[in-house]
Amino acid sequence: MFAQENLSTYILLKWSKLLEYDFFRVYSHHLVLYSPQRRRNGDIKHEKIPQQSVVPQFRKSLYTKEIIAFILELISSGEKSKKEIIEEYNIPKTTLYKWLHKYK
Template identity: 55%
Template sequence: MENLKDIHIGPLVYERVNEQNIEMGRICKFLNSTEKEVLEMYSMKSLDTEILLKWSKLLEYDFFRLYSTHLILYAPVASQNKKTVRSKLPQYRKSLYTKEIIDYMLELLKNKQKTSAEIINHYGIPKSTLYKWISKYRQ
């Protein structure tokens, strides 16, 4: 897994374009952009969400998931003492872990980069969840 602490989306889009072997003409037409604009996007750290959505559709890859994974790994866990304010926005459980996140955590343990306690403290993953992953996914 890439280092998701500091996401540079342009190079990741460029990598996917190369993997998919998509011609520049098709990209320009789909994004309604010039070749120069597309080439500039490849070097950008961030892209407008509407553009990123188009890239996701064109390249059949959910680039937004990179940011969701970042939030799961690096966003602080909500404090229990805060007043709960009802939001009209959809609410998501923070504890939805993708296979990539599970693999990443197990890789940290396997390579002895972090201990179980360090993973639990740093990423806010419940102890029971981590040990369940270890028993289920480790060979």
């Protein structure tokens, strides 16, 4: 199994259950960090969309503790500056400074 280049999701799910570790969550964190940037408000062309088709966006739980720890580790190790973090990961400046104040 270690010599295989790929693992099926079925086998990975079995290993996740056996080891009690969510391998899929690691992948989803990667997707959140490296997903394409959203459009800014000024770039969006307003289209008339029926109210019932609009899906609510809940951003409160976007950043997990693992992501916050990863970002703060990059800053504390000196790998990236605060400005680089804000630009590269599209994290609001106020959010980053709240994390720095709260977790340090």
